[in-house]
Amino acid sequence: MSEHRVVVVGGGFAGLQVVNSLEGAPVKITLVDRRNHHLFQPLLYQVATTVLATSEIAWPIRRLYRNRADVTTLLDEVLGVDRMARTVQLKSGEVLPFDTLVLATGARHAYFGRDDWESIAPGLKTLEDATTLRRRLLLAFERAELTNRTEEQDALLTFVIIGAGPTGVEMAGMIAELAYRVLPREFRKIDTARARVLLVEAGPRVLSAFSEDLSAYAKRALEKLGVEVLTGNPVTAITDDGVTIGDRFVPARTVMWAAGVQASPAAKWLQTPADRAGRAIVGPDLAIADDPDIFVLGDTALVMQDDKPVPGIAPAAKQQGEYVGKLLRARLSGKALPGPFHYRHQGNLATIGRRAAVIDFGRFKLTGWLAWWIWGLAHIYFLIGTRSRIAVAWSWMWTHMSGLHSARLITQKETLKDES
Amino acid sequence: MSEHRVVVVGGGFAGLQVVNSLEGAPVKITLVDRRNHHLFQPLLYQVATTVLATSEIAWPIRRLYRNRADVTTLLDEVLGVDRMARTVQLKSGEVLPFDTLVLATGARHAYFGRDDWESIAPGLKTLEDATTLRRRLLLAFERAELTNRTEEQDALLTFVIIGAGPTGVEMAGMIAELAYRVLPREFRKIDTARARVLLVEAGPRVLSAFSEDLSAYAKRALEKLGVEVLTGNPVTAITDDGVTIGDRFVPARTVMWAAGVQASPAAKWLQTPADRAGRAIVGPDLAIADDPDIFVLGDTALVMQDDKPVPGIAPAAKQQGEYVGKLLRARLSGKALPGPFHYRHQGNLATIGRRAAVIDFGRFKLTGWLAWWIWGLAHIYFLIGTRSRIAVAWSWMWTHMSGLHSARLITQKETLKDES
Numbered sequence: 001m002s003e004h005r006v007v008v009v010g011g012g013f014a015g016l017q018v019v020n021s022l023e024g025a026p027v028k029i030t031l032v033d034r035r036n037h038h039l040f041q042p043l044l045y046q047v048a049t050t051v052l053a054t055s056e057i058a059w060p061i062r063r064l065y066r067n068r069a070d071v072t073t074l075l076d077e078v079l080g081v082d083r084m085a086r087t088v089q090l091k092s093g094e095v096l097p098f099d100t101l102v103l104a105t106g107a108r109h110a111y112f113g114r115d116d117w118e119s120i121a122p123g124l125k126t127l128e129d130a131t132t133l134r135r136r137l138l139l140a141f142e143r144a145e146l147t148n149r150t151e152e153q154d155a156l157l158t159f160v161i162i163g164a165g166p167t168g169v170e171m172a173g174m175i176a177e178l179a180y181r182v183l184p185r186e187f188r189k190i191d192t193a194r195a196r197v198l199l200v201e202a203g204p205r206v207l208s209a210f211s212e213d214l215s216a217y218a219k220r221a222l223e224k225l226g227v228e229v230l231t232g233n234p235v236t237a238i239t240d241d242g243v244t245i246g247d248r249f250v251p252a253r254t255v256m257w258a259a260g261v262q263a264s265p266a267a268k269w270l271q272t273p274a275d276r277a278g279r280a281i282v283g284p285d286l287a288i289a290d291d292p293d294i295f296v297l298g299d300t301a302l303v304m305q306d307d308k309p310v311p312g313i314a315p316a317a318k319q320q321g322e323y324v325g326k327l328l329r330a331r332l333s334g335k336a337l338p339g340p341f342h343y344r345h346q347g348n349l350a351t352i353g354r355r356a357a358v359i360d361f362g363r364f365k366l367t368g369w370l371a372w373w374i375w376g377l378a379h380i381y382f383l384i385g386t387r388s389r390i391a392v393a394w395s396w397m398w399t400h401m402s403g404l405h406s407a408r409l410i411t412q413k414e415t416l417k418d419e420s
Numbered sequence: 421m422s423e424h425r426v427v428v429v430g431g432g433f434a435g436l437q438v439v440n441s442l443e444g445a446p447v448k449i450t451l452v453d454r455r456n457h458h459l460f461q462p463l464l465y466q467v468a469t470t471v472l473a474t475s476e477i478a479w480p481i482r483r484l485y486r487n488r489a490d491v492t493t494l495l496d497e498v499l500g501v502d503r504m505a506r507t508v509q510l511k512s513g514e515v516l517p518f519d520t521l522v523l524a525t526g527a528r529h530a531y532f533g534r535d536d537w538e539s540i541a542p543g544l545k546t547l548e549d550a551t552t553l554r555r556r557l558l559l560a561f562e563r564a565e566l567t568n569r570t571e572e573q574d575a576l577l578t579f580v581i582i583g584a585g586p587t588g589v590e591m592a593g594m595i596a597e598l599a600y601r602v603l604p605r606e607f608r609k610i611d612t613a614r615a616r617v618l619l620v621e622a623g624p625r626v627l628s629a630f631s632e633d634l635s636a637y638a639k640r641a642l643e644k645l646g647v648e649v650l651t652g653n654p655v656t657a658i659t660d661d662g663v664t665i666g667d668r669f670v671p672a673r674t675v676m677w678a679a680g681v682q683a684s685p686a687a688k689w690l691q692t693p694a695d696r697a698g699r700a701i702v703g704p705d706l707a708i709a710d711d712p713d714i715f716v717l718g719d720t721a722l723v724m725q726d727d728k729p730v731p732g733i734a735p736a737a738k739q740q741g742e743y744v745g746k747l748l749r750a751r752l753s754g755k756a757l758p759g760p761f762h763y764r765h766q767g768n769l770a771t772i773g774r775r776a777a778v779i780d781f782g783r784f785k786l787t788g789w790l791a792w793w794i795w796g797l798a799h800i801y802f803l804i805g806t807r808s809r810i811a812v813a814w815s816w817m818w819t820h821m822s823g824l825h826s827a828r829l830i831t832q833k834e835t836l837k838d839e840s
Contacts, residue, residue: 035830036558036562036828036829036830037828037829037830053473053474053475053476054473054474054829054831055473055827055828055829056473058829060606060828060829062606062607063606063824063828065606066605066606067605069608072608072609073606073608074565074566075559075562075565075566075830076566092566092567094566127829127831128831131831138456139495142456142495145494145495146494146495146496146512146514147512185486185487186480186482186483186485186486186493187482188489188492188493189492387818387822387824390814391811391814394810394811394814398807402807404483404807407475408456408457408475408480408483409456409457409474409475409478409480409547410455410456410457410495411474411547411548411551
């Protein structure tokens, strides 16, 4: 009998957890990702805001499985899935046969039909997104120092973050730290403390996944850092000149999008039903409706529990990956199958600047510096490998003690040209 | 009396040393660079070969001078110099008046009239050069793993480095380490140890600035690592398909240029005589012939000493910067002027892989692992700031102990497309 072939597409939290859970199982795994690295997305905002280096939160996927002879890693892109033939078509021309298929290809930003906003207000999902945002952020200050026109300076020193979920809140807090604490002594003409950081949210409160009192605390903490929090304010237009919030136009040269995501096209490849955000609808075993050997996980899947979707966060993706690993092991060994997938919500965390955080563990809530430390330790714990843990801990310690940010590099393009 | 205005163009080793040497002097300094960071070029090859992260060897220039109220840093590009009006024209439109002008704008690669080679065989001067080379290097292995055609695999696994000065030798050694020691366990289809690393040199020996016995040692050490060293072999053609060495065509997909440099156009801005490599010819006070207030330093200048040009290395640039600082201080205080610039050659260093180096201090010569440690300590000492020193020391320690490279990221572009 030939070995059971598992194809896993996507080296994010869900995909890696499937591969990890199948260690020692009688399977042959092919792991496909179009990037060569796994990315620790929860800390990506710290790359964008110059605290961490890119290599501190990303690991070559094939290095993670160098000792797993059962795992073949391919840097390739999926073009489609042939459910009849049980194969995956790759861009390189390769056709991968599978017995079990796991799609965990994540999500990208969604602009609610306004795709023209994307080039002006980029989001934060990949390392390139982070270095692009970092470049725009730092160039705004540099350009403000070079111009003599006050209006242009004001627009350059206005930073608008759209969407007040954890990413938006964390970005706004760190940009405020940069403008008000790190940079003021370095510029001679402009006063970087004059910068405006606007956090714009269409809904009634920031961090809507958290309890109301934590939302209120987060808003106050942001305002204390100098962030202007505009809740209940939908953005109606974004142009190169600025952002229209409700019916008020704010001139701004740096706009960031943290307001919505769209799942990757996995549901289309499978021609299986999806929700409005493109997430494939899966059953309680995380497989699609009519095909128990095809699983969709993480941000690509809509998993319902207690009439609510399981949130698109790393712990949920990991739990799903682990469940599928367990299910496959049980199937292959003929043992009793596990019951339906059950998501255990461990809590919500978000940082505000570099000294405060909010933690919502349901009954247990925490704010302030102790929350920041718990958040920090938890994230260091979840990084992969001793090296990254030490490197990140060291970067944070340094940033804390010195008040300096160490990864303040403008790279990728000619520094004074526009990206276009 | 208004303060003496010094304009320094270029935030490399020479430019920074001028600014550092002028601390406390009665001057007003404007430091212009088109990049926002100072780059520690001697370690750039380690970014290209995945050992160090970009932010470990680069520092925002304006951060370095945050406590120097006399220094204004501008991220801008020089368009020209008006010697009659005593001004520098910047791309932003700004016009900077100067009493003293220091041009230290470095060099770029030179392809001896074959500019069409540049896109195929990029050089190594900027952080982007390093991440571009890193991407090409890593993608070559990834593509070899994806293809089934043996010829294509062979071409993908052939790495050609042109020019066997320190950069070429160091790149060749690290690529060999990657291919033969770091990567073999990570690929399932290809054997990365089958890769060929060719170091091609038109001259008769590698490291021609070193003594002959050290050259011979370096060649043997490279060959022991698996590098094919081809001295006395001029490259006659480079195409997308490969490199022609003498009259032999070698199919290769990854080619790197370390063979020659061309000075930045400072001499043209000044309309002052230059040598064939574009270096402005300066007198023993490092000023141009007919203008004692305009200095050209570092890789942009031809400084003759004992009928030989002072080499284009970091210590020479620093000594020149220090000399100009001293000269200016003496002029401004009316004290005795220092004698002509005298370059003190401290020695040549180069690493071969991650365990050996050659050191040529003239009478004192050293090879092997002890040379590597001296090289390493010297470079850590010359990094800027405690943070970078600890970060780099930690990265090296980790690489040494684990044999793993930590910054193995493919970034900047879609991973499977070509750069074009």
